Amino acid sequence: MTQPHTAPHEPNQRIVLARRPSGWPDESCFRLESCPEPDCGPQDVLVQAIWLSLDPYLRGRMNEGPSYAPGFALDRPIVSRVVGRVIASRNERFREGDFVWGFLDWSLRVRVPRGEGLHRIDPALGKPSLAISAMGMPGLTAWVGVVELGKVSPGDTVYISSAAGTIGQLAGQFARQAGARVIGSVGSDDKLDFVLRHCGYHAGFNYKRQDMDDALRELCPNGIDVYLDNVGGATLEAALRHANVGARFPICGMISRYNELEDSGVKGMQLLVSKRITMTGFIVYDHVHKLAAYQQRAAAWFGSGEMRFHEDIVHGLAQAPAALLGMLRGEAMGKRLVQVSTAPPTPA
Amino acid sequence: MTQPHTAPHEPNQRIVLARRPSGWPDESCFRLESCPEPDCGPQDVLVQAIWLSLDPYLRGRMNEGPSYAPGFALDRPIVSRVVGRVIASRNERFREGDFVWGFLDWSLRVRVPRGEGLHRIDPALGKPSLAISAMGMPGLTAWVGVVELGKVSPGDTVYISSAAGTIGQLAGQFARQAGARVIGSVGSDDKLDFVLRHCGYHAGFNYKRQDMDDALRELCPNGIDVYLDNVGGATLEAALRHANVGARFPICGMISRYNELEDSGVKGMQLLVSKRITMTGFIVYDHVHKLAAYQQRAAAWFGSGEMRFHEDIVHGLAQAPAALLGMLRGEAMGKRLVQVSTAPPTPA
Numbered sequence: 001m002t003q004p005h006t007a008p009h010e011p012n013q014r015i016v017l018a019r020r021p022s023g024w025p026d027e028s029c030f031r032l033e034s035c036p037e038p039d040c041g042p043q044d045v046l047v048q049a050i051w052l053s054l055d056p057y058l059r060g061r062m063n064e065g066p067s068y069a070p071g072f073a074l075d076r077p078i079v080s081r082v083v084g085r086v087i088a089s090r091n092e093r094f095r096e097g098d099f100v101w102g103f104l105d106w107s108l109r110v111r112v113p114r115g116e117g118l119h120r121i122d123p124a125l126g127k128p129s130l131a132i133s134a135m136g137m138p139g140l141t142a143w144v145g146v147v148e149l150g151k152v153s154p155g156d157t158v159y160i161s162s163a164a165g166t167i168g169q170l171a172g173q174f175a176r177q178a179g180a181r182v183i184g185s186v187g188s189d190d191k192l193d194f195v196l197r198h199c200g201y202h203a204g205f206n207y208k209r210q211d212m213d214d215a216l217r218e219l220c221p222n223g224i225d226v227y228l229d230n231v232g233g234a235t236l237e238a239a240l241r242h243a244n245v246g247a248r249f250p251i252c253g254m255i256s257r258y259n260e261l262e263d264s265g266v267k268g269m270q271l272l273v274s275k276r277i278t279m280t281g282f283i284v285y286d287h288v289h290k291l292a293a294y295q296q297r298a299a300a301w302f303g304s305g306e307m308r309f310h311e312d313i314v315h316g317l318a319q320a321p322a323a324l325l326g327m328l329r330g331e332a333m334g335k336r337l338v339q340v341s342t343a344p345p346t347p348a
Numbered sequence: 349m350t351q352p353h354t355a356p357h358e359p360n361q362r363i364v365l366a367r368r369p370s371g372w373p374d375e376s377c378f379r380l381e382s383c384p385e386p387d388c389g390p391q392d393v394l395v396q397a398i399w400l401s402l403d404p405y406l407r408g409r410m411n412e413g414p415s416y417a418p419g420f421a422l423d424r425p426i427v428s429r430v431v432g433r434v435i436a437s438r439n440e441r442f443r444e445g446d447f448v449w450g451f452l453d454w455s456l457r458v459r460v461p462r463g464e465g466l467h468r469i470d471p472a473l474g475k476p477s478l479a480i481s482a483m484g485m486p487g488l489t490a491w492v493g494v495v496e497l498g499k500v501s502p503g504d505t506v507y508i509s510s511a512a513g514t515i516g517q518l519a520g521q522f523a524r525q526a527g528a529r530v531i532g533s534v535g536s537d538d539k540l541d542f543v544l545r546h547c548g549y550h551a552g553f554n555y556k557r558q559d560m561d562d563a564l565r566e567l568c569p570n571g572i573d574v575y576l577d578n579v580g581g582a583t584l585e586a587a588l589r590h591a592n593v594g595a596r597f598p599i600c601g602m603i604s605r606y607n608e609l610e611d612s613g614v615k616g617m618q619l620l621v622s623k624r625i626t627m628t629g630f631i632v633y634d635h636v637h638k639l640a641a642y643q644q645r646a647a648a649w650f651g652s653g654e655m656r657f658h659e660d661i662v663h664g665l666a667q668a669p670a671a672l673l674g675m676l677r678g679e680a681m682g683k684r685l686v687q688v689s690t691a692p693p694t695p696a
Binding site: 232236251252253263264265266267268269270271272273274275276277278279280281282283286 | 618
């Protein structure tokens with residue numbers, strides 16, 4: 001019923017992994033290439049990509065070694081969460097015009113065999129792109145980290161690294177809603193301004209300009225009760241030093257380690273004992289059964305304007321590698337998406 | 349009613365901290381010296397020491413820096429758990445002849461002001477020295493680590509470092525009782541033989557003779573579900589590498605770090621996320637309210653011979669520094685005690 005948003009004569013294209021990085025990746029790790037127009041076989045669904053999601057874990061999947069998701073294959077497309085629209089369907093679960101998301105190839109148009117792994121996006125949940133951020137797994141990650149594992153109570157001091165990132169901007173708002181004093185660290189003054197204005201943070205600091213121990217001593221005078229870690233490294237070490245007895249450290253990633261060839265270790269781990277700290281590594285997929293309940297609550301918060309989610313949108317499939325590299329360097333403000341075709345009007 | 353077990357004309361003596369160690373301590377850190385005979389003032393209790401407890405945490409208290417217990421003062425006595433007998437009491441809670449324990453000076457005879465911090469030992473719980481091991485805080489440590497934080501279930505693989513130590517020999521028996529396959533690491537072939545024969549371990553290895561990764565691969569073919577850590581360092585790193593998804597790591601100490609001037613960090617911490625591991629540092633004093641219930645259960649196990657506890661007894665107060673240093677080097681087999689006066693007959 002709806003026309004595809006890319007003119008049919010624009011040839012299909014995709015981004016593939018050209019070589020594995022050693023340390024920091026660069027653009028030579030990727031290649032933009034033409035690819036065949038997908039055919040819609042029995043039970044298949046064809047999707048026109050609109051937004052590609054850029055996430056820190058993609059760096060890990062560029063390696064061959066085992067991680068919590070297998071590595072990308074050489075000369076095969078990069079895969080990430082993609083929000084798109086159904087342009088053809090021979091599957092009764094999907095209709096042309098449906099908004100959908102799935103882990104899809106970085107390609108303008110893609111065939112989803114038997115519609116497997118494709119999820120319909122409920123238009124009632126707001127802007128479709130939020131299905132892979134505030135209404136999706138990153139939102140659930142922040143929720144599980146802050147509420148379930150962090151057990152944030154009123155009066156707690158919650159420290160969140162990468163505060164301006166996808167998870168950080170949500171976690172800050174959830175922690176404040178739970179009654180905590182919320183402190184964030186970010187990598188630029190613009191991001192600091194952003195999280196203080198828009199993401200519920202009571203205070204924060206730019207770790208590139210201020211010593212972490214000085215900042216935490218000043219901003220967390222009563223110590224840290226919950227540290228939501230997604231960077232590891234020196235940030236985690238500083239959080240250990242300023243943690244209170246009984247602190248909870250939900251750990252959802254260690255991005256600072258993804259580009260290191262040599263693991264320099266986390267120092268100060270003996271503080272785990274003296275301060276009775278619990279560190280819990282978690283992966284949101286283990287909690288996917290809670291998503292529907294989370295979405296119902298989150299849709300009200302974000303729909304009413306009580307909470308907000310900021311997207312950092314880069315345009316054009318050819319820009320995706322540079323946009324990913326920039327995000328890994330810390331340039332993105334909020335959730336970085338690559339918009340590869342015309343977005344539909346945002347629902348009211 | 350009972351005579352003191354030291355002849356009254358033997359002058360009182362004590363061991364004091366002579367200097368703070370830098371790195372590994374040696375005997376010059378201690379001094380044996382004469383001290384006054386204690387006077388029993390109103391409400392006071394005089395105790396004849398029988399057994400001094402040697403524990404890894406004492407190394408930490410020889411430092412000045414903050415740890416979970418304050419540092420010992422220079423030229424003042426070393427303090428640890430001591431089991432003794434009341435030789436005079438002006439306190440209604442204690443009677444001459446009572447077996448007691450408390451954190452007391454390393455001295456033959458000591459005054460306990462107002463009896464504060466002194467605990468009567470229930471003779472029904474077995475040999476009085478067990479009040480500071482199997483029936484006391486170390487037993488509760490093993491119990492909390494294995495059962496409460498480790499959540500050991502039948503079929504789990506449990507790995508325990510320092511398997512021949514006080515906590516290790518108890519934890520092994522508790523884990524086996526809970527239905528687990530129990531693997532231990534020790535620092536000598538004698539200790540390996542000991543834990544396999546007496547402490548419930550199904551298998552184990554001498555980490556000084558066998559590569560830890562090779563040993564864990566061979567002995568834990570289904571991976572590690574629970575690692576009870578009291579050493580940290582390379583042992584903790586190896587356990588992370590061989591852990592299963594969802595593994596629990598109760599951490600009650602990091603003895604390998606106590607003598608290090610430079611913290612080399614724990615490598616491989618990103619495995620916490622990919623394997624969803626929970627590390628929980630704990631201190632048994634937070635669990636002291638569970639002690640009486642624990643003792644009731646443990647007294648049955650150890651009284652019936654279902655479980656056993658092995659003590660490594662060194663004789664003479666003057667030997668205490670060397671005995672402590674030897675224990676820190678890993679020489680002790682089981683719980684090391686220094687017996688400083690004649691022990692009473694063991695109850696049947």
